[in-house]
Amino acid sequence: xxxxxxxxxxxxxxxxxxxxxxxxxxxxxxxxxxxxxxxxxxxxxxxxxxxxxxxxxxxxxxxxxxxxxxxxxxxxxxxxxxxxxxxxxxxxxxxxxxxxxxxxxxxxxxxxxxxxxxxxxxxxxxxxxxxxxxxxxxxxxxxxxxxxxxxxxxxxxxxxxxxxxxxxxxxxxxxxxxxxxxxxxxxxxxxxxx
Amino acid sequence: xxxxxxxxxxxxxxxxxxxxxxxxxxxxxxxxxxxxxxxxxxxxxxxxxxxxxxxxxxxxxxxxxxxxxxxxxxxxxxxxxxxxxxxxxxxxxxxxxxxxxxxxxxxxxxxxxx
Numbered sequence: 001x002x003x004x005x006x007x008x009x010x011x012x013x014x015x016x017x018x019x020x021x022x023x024x025x026x027x028x029x030x031x032x033x034x035x036x037x038x039x040x041x042x043x044x045x046x047x048x049x050x051x052x053x054x055x056x057x058x059x060x061x062x063x064x065x066x067x068x069x070x071x072x073x074x075x076x077x078x079x080x081x082x083x084x085x086x087x088x089x090x091x092x093x094x095x096x097x098x099x100x101x102x103x104x105x106x107x108x109x110x111x112x113x114x115x116x117x118x119x120x121x122x123x124x125x126x127x128x129x130x131x132x133x134x135x136x137x138x139x140x141x142x143x144x145x146x147x148x149x150x151x152x153x154x155x156x157x158x159x160x161x162x163x164x165x166x167x168x169x170x171x172x173x174x175x176x177x178x179x180x181x182x183x184x185x186x187x188x189x190x191x192x193x194x
Numbered sequence: 195x196x197x198x199x200x201x202x203x204x205x206x207x208x209x210x211x212x213x214x215x216x217x218x219x220x221x222x223x224x225x226x227x228x229x230x231x232x233x234x235x236x237x238x239x240x241x242x243x244x245x246x247x248x249x250x251x252x253x254x255x256x257x258x259x260x261x262x263x264x265x266x267x268x269x270x271x272x273x274x275x276x277x278x279x280x281x282x283x284x285x286x287x288x289x290x291x292x293x294x295x296x297x298x299x300x301x302x303x304x305x306x307x308x
Contacts (some may be wrong), residue, residue, distance in 0.1 A: 013264040023265050027272040034279040041283040057224060064220045075255045079209065115254035144246045178255045185247045188220075189240035193227040
């Protein structure tokens with residue numbers, strides 16, 4: 001028996017199941033990051049002093065550019081499918097995957113430079129919240145890369161069997177990816193600049 | 195959300211324009227930071243730019259500018275939950291239980307029994 005409403009819209013909500021599902025998941029993600037941002041505000045307002053200039057602004061800025069570019073390539077991967085252009089879809093999805101990888105490589109260099117200077121989470125409240133927020137965000141990047149790798153690899157065969165369902169799955173992946181970008185848009189000024 | 199190819203072709207241009215605007219917004223954020231504004235002004239400027247950039251991502255890339263009402267309903271609940279979370283720090287700052295001032299001002303502060 002087929003799972004209903006994977007492509008067609010439900011008569012009550014006007015949405016396919018996956019669409020509502022991913023938005024409810026993103027709502028829970030807003031709460032998760034919201035709780036951590038709230039914690040950051042409590043820690044910062046309660047601290048007698050807060051460090052400035054401990055992080056490499058240019059590396060953070062480069063990572064912001066990378067994530068913005070990856071959001072554009074991700075939405076283009078979906079748009080290419082809707083325009084029935086499989087070749088461009090592959091190109092854009094692989095570009096998104098590569099950009100995500102570059103983001104993590106940058107993050108690795110940033111983390112290792114902190115660790116070699118002995119700047120561990122245990123050293124200060126700022127470093128503790130910095131590693132918590134960026135570490136959780138990095139795990140989300142990694143999660144997105146796993147999903148993208150699946151659709152670049154074994155999951156791609158669905159396009160031949162059910163192109164509409166495949167396009168929907170890419171759209172849901174894109175919604176998740178844009179959310180990860182959105183979180184970084186707030187993390188960058190909060191941690192690197194203020 | 196658009197599904198017909200003609201509308202999507204139109205949107206492609208918008209996607210690239212929004213991408214360029216997001217790049218520009220990032221440059222403005224960092225440039226404003228280099229000016230060394232007073233902290234309250236710096237926070238306000240950085241948050242205004244971040245909210246603008248975030249709104250563009252949500253409206254255009256996530257297609258929230260033309261979504262179904264169920265999605266908007268879920269998001270309204272999310273915004274309410276998020277605002278509650280953001281008020282937690284405020285209540286924490288207002289809370290004076292256990293602070294020396296609160297103990298001194300208490301009318302019938304009990305002395306500890308041994």
